[in-house]
Amino acid sequence: MNKLIELIENAKSIAITGHVSPDGDCTGSTLGLYNYITENFEGKQVKVCLEKPSMKFSFMNGFELISEDPFMEADLLVSLDASDRERLGSRGVMLESAAQSICIDHHITNTKFAKFNIVEDFRSSTCELLYTLLDSDKVSVETAKCLYTGIVHDSGVFKYQSTTKETMDIAGELISKGFDFTKIIDDTYFKKDFNASKLLGLVLTNAKLEFDGKCCYGVLDYDTWSKYISDKKKMDGIIDNLRNIDGVEIALFMYETAKDEYKVSLRSINKNVSSIAATLGGGGHIRAAGATVHGKADEILKNTLLPMIEKELNG
Ligand code: 5GP
Ligand code: MN
Ligand code: MN
Known part of the structure; x- marks a missing residue:
């Protein structure tokens, strides 16, 4: 069992956060983990504490429950896609209020600011890294939509150098869960008003x-x-x-x-x-x-x- 899953199992209340001005990877990874926990673990209180993301991501399950305020009662803080404490904005205080904290990220400039840190800078996205920490059989279509969106955004639709065969394999596993990936790419990546x-x-x-x-x-x-x-x-x-x-x-x-x-x-x-x-x-x-x-x-x-x-x- 990896550290993320071990910490989730041992926690009663969990705060999930990410960086200020959340992008597709940050929104997808925080809501992806939120969906994964609520679907697969019983009796956990989970909150996503994040600056309000763009409405184009509102198709993600749990979007309307996102709160900008820190969840001070959480005993575990999971930080996703943030390279350093300052990037958490006012939600950084949870690093002290939570008994446990884990940072999951792919930025080369990551400062390993949590108690536990899983940082892999060769990953296309935090969503890709997060997927490797989850049980793929337990990833629902709702979780898959979130993680897929993050991979698409941070890889520039599978174009940047950070895209690997594993990125593609994971994206393939995610789309096999069954959702309209063309619509996600068009609506969230290419369309502009x-x-x-x-x-x-x-x-x-x-x-x-x-x-x-x-x-x-x-x-x-x-x-x-x-x-x-x-x-x-x-x-x-x-x-x-x-x-x-x-x-x-x-x-x-x-x-x-x-x-x-x-x-x-x-x-x-x-x-x-x-x-x-x-x-x-x-x-x-x-x-x-x-x-x-x-x-x-x-x-x-x-x-x-x-x-x-x-x-x-x-x-
Ligand atoms: P963007 O230019 O799209 O805002 O950001 C590009 C990348 O740089 C993203 O991975 C983002 O997280 C990171 N980034 C952007 N602005 C900042 C900043 O002010 N501080 C840090 N640490 N990273 C940033
Ligand atoms: Mn980001
Ligand atoms: Mn990212």
Whole structure:
């Protein structure tokens, strides 16, 4: 028996959490584990404590029960898809209030912040790693839908280098449970509403190339993006469009979250962007990383981001 299952068996009340601004992998792994526990273990009180994910994930069973508040009475905390304590936001206090804690994650920058840590940075996604810890015969179609969504999102629909034969095998086992995977991929990964699509167009129109076209970057200030969308999660995917431009090796997208505060996303074809993000106090994976930075966009770009990108391109 692995440590996760042993801890679940010994716990009466369980809090499941993940990182702030939950994405498909974070939402899928937390709700996937929630469904697995409620379906296979009797008499456990289980709560998913998470910032509210995008409504596009509301098809996942248990979505409406997600609460932003910490579950202070839980005796076990399971953290999924979060690389460090700060990524848990206000839910980090459960690391102290729960008698036991386990962190399950695939970020190269993971700090092993829980009492027990299962970190495998070669995994496409936390959902893939989580599946290897579960009894596949006991994975229901509801759990499968959650885990499949996470694998799809973090592997860029089975395209990123982190995708392995095992990723594909697991995805195959999941779809054999029987659900409309085409709809999940279309509705949660590719579709964008009209205004979010226009905003993408605006970013691409104003994007700039640097370093012989090896770097492409786009910037949005708060007033600009908030004219198009109210939910910042609708900017997901903009970075991939910058990365997909011919000749680009590192793509950068930054948008203003508060006065002089920017969320930075970095993507690369082969270069290491996790080290750039880590230098800025963020983290992530070799080819996909992010951070939050403070200051004026022009100055951050000129003094910090572009020099670091140039160094990485030449390194
Ligand atoms: P994204 O650019 O899509 O927000 O994030 C890309 C990857 O970097 C994800 O794996 C995400 O978890 C990680 N990441 C993004 N922002 C941060 C951050 O501020 N801190 C840390 N530690 N990781 C981040
Ligand atoms: Mn994530
Ligand atoms: Mn992930």
